[in-house]
Amino acid sequence: WPHAALEGVAEHFLVELSGKNVQDSELLVTIATHMANVHLSIGEANRRFLEEERRYNFTTPRSFLELISFYMKMLETTQ
Numbered sequence: 001w002p003h004a005a006l007e008g009v010a011e012h013f014l015v016e017l018s019g020k021n022v023q024d025s026e027l028l029v030t031i032a033t034h035m036a037n038v039h040l041s042i043g044e045a046n047r048r049f050l051e052e053e054r055r056y057n058f059t060t061p062r063s064f065l066e067l068i069s070f071y072m073k074m075l076e077t078t079q
Helices: 003-017 025-053 061-078
Strands: none
Touching: 003 025, 003 061, 025 061
């Protein structure tokens, strides 16, 4: 997925935290951007892993959704 699409998906789910765990909408946008950056950086790590270890590792859209879900659960339990 392109970066903008990843941000949009993350923002869509993170809105649930608005007013509960995260008070600032700017912070939600920053978190969504960070999540998109992390997800895209995994692609590069996967390429290096293949070159160095000769093993495949895949990052899928579901991986990104799991990242969002994990973050939301972690934030809810720690606050």
